[in-house]
Amino acid sequence: MAKLMEYLSAEKLLSKYGIKGTSSSYVDSPEAAVKFAANSPIVLKGITDKAIHKTKSGLIETNLTSPDEIGKGFARISKAASRFKPYRILAQHMVKGGTEIIIGGNVDQQFGKMILLGLGGIYVETFKDVALRPCPIEKKDAGSMIDQLKSGHIMAPDQKSRDMLTELLIKVSKMFNDNEISELDLNPIILHDGTYDAVDIRILKQ
């Protein structure tokens, strides 16, 4: 039976493979969240393995900076999450702007582990513009995944961002391939300022 990996452990696993997640911490009170924010904008997320879609379930509050905003956001999530007990609330520093992409993975019953790349957020569902490859992938496979996508030039408009994305895909493929993972969702990863942040991580262990 597949089991959702605890968020910070999942983040730690990514970092072992050099995949950068945004800085996160569990908060058990609005005060703890305010302290974590330290006057810069944060995101609060209700973490539970009972809800697949955080946005649709009302489990995400973004761009909270003042103690008042944070307090109200904390209360709204607590209310929405009460349907999905047990849950915890995670605070993350807000990553603003940039291009959202998704890198995912699942296990095909015939061909084994597959890695997926697509433009993130609502685009992946609307345009279905995704590229898929069996793992492990090499540099040339990563390049051909980007080239296959209509949105390829949005994700990788220049050589530098292309190199970064290629490297990231190979790292994720290796992490997925090396570990007993049945499903993987890095959705979204935000590409910004020549770097990236995996801001939401969902890993199901085999």
Place this chain on the structure above:
Amino acid sequence: MEKAKHEYLDLSPAFNPNSVAIIGASEKPGKVGHVIMQNYVDIGFSGKIYPVNINAEGKIMGYQSYKRVSGIKKPIDLAVIAIPADGVPATLEECGKCGVKSAVIVSGGFAEIGRTDLQDKLVKTAQKYKMPVVGPNCLGIMDPLSRTDTLFLPTFKIDKPKIGGVSFVSQSGSVGSSTLDLISGEGFGLARFISYGNAAVVDEVDILHFLAHDERTKVVLFYLEGVKRGKEFIEVAKEISRIKPVVILKGGTTSGGVSAAHSHTASLAGSAAAYEAVFRQTGIVIANELEDLLYYGKIFATQPLVTGNRIAVITNGGGHGVLASDALYQNGLVFPKLSKKSETTLRKTMPALVNIAMPLDIGGEADAQRFGAALQTVTEDSNVDAIMMIALFQTPGADEKLADMVIQYSKNGKKPLVVVSTGGKYTKSHTDIMEESGVPVYESPTQAARALSALINYSKYRNTGV
């Protein structure tokens, strides 16, 4: 069925048999065993033929017949088994005991109707004797060079392809036989045909491995519904794509690749999408419809590889030139910028009315000589990677001399050339001659552009691995 990794069954005894036992051979017209026996007699199989029938004494169609395989007491390369399913396991066991090197089981009545018990017995026997067994529930094998033919289709109902370099594999018998019939009408000939039915023993991995190392096979066309060993398929597909092109039409893709139910990956990566991903990674040429097998088959069988996408278009019809331009650009291909030298040469050799630009419309009255001059100039231009020649035979200048010129050109052609020709009987008589001589002819610019695109994409994969 579990197989050790990297262990492949050798199919050569089945394709190049010196002796064939036809089990279920019969004098009675209409019986499958009769049709197969008749085919072997008709095509003039040069090896030994041993009819086997438990109920028959004496001779079948003039050949000494045997009640049992064990009665033959001579080496047997291939046993073709066409008897009711219940008797097949014991017969296969007897074949194994007698040292029969390979078998094709055409009989149905196994896993496809739920009789997995019977099929499991076949698998065990094949493993025990390490015998390549094709089927059950299949058409089997055709090889026009070794003149083996296990297809139970009466000769008069299906055209037989000439000998050539294209091998065709079809899981399905009906797609197999109907496409084989169409292949017979193509200029390229057939190397090997195999329709492997339930794939109880010999599966797509064994077949691709055999064809990868088969010198007679230059191109593989494949109708596939599913693979049994995914990981091994990826390995063997990578291996063969480095040696020769494999065009696959995958049946059963309607589940639609990508489902939008949730944003999580499980639903985004449907099984059809997984096949496409595997094909892309391993350099497989993806066919989208049955016709693609033929369109792609003929360009791969006759034209050299090319990685550049600059296509010169020469036409004797303006409208077709426009359609060709659209078709090229829709398929990721572009026009070349002709060199100064080409422009100067063309200005001298073409009439004043001809606009020296792409597409090069050389006029409705263009004859073989004018076509030839244009063809030569663009061929020598290093800015041109491949050529699409549109020859409409309804025009006054196009006749058998034009067809001859193209054939001659094609024989020493260094750059890929495709011809677009469409029309009725007069046109057909000329396109047939060109195709017979190894010129790929298409009925529309779109078909030709898609074939060129497939050639270029595969060539790039061979060059760089992508």
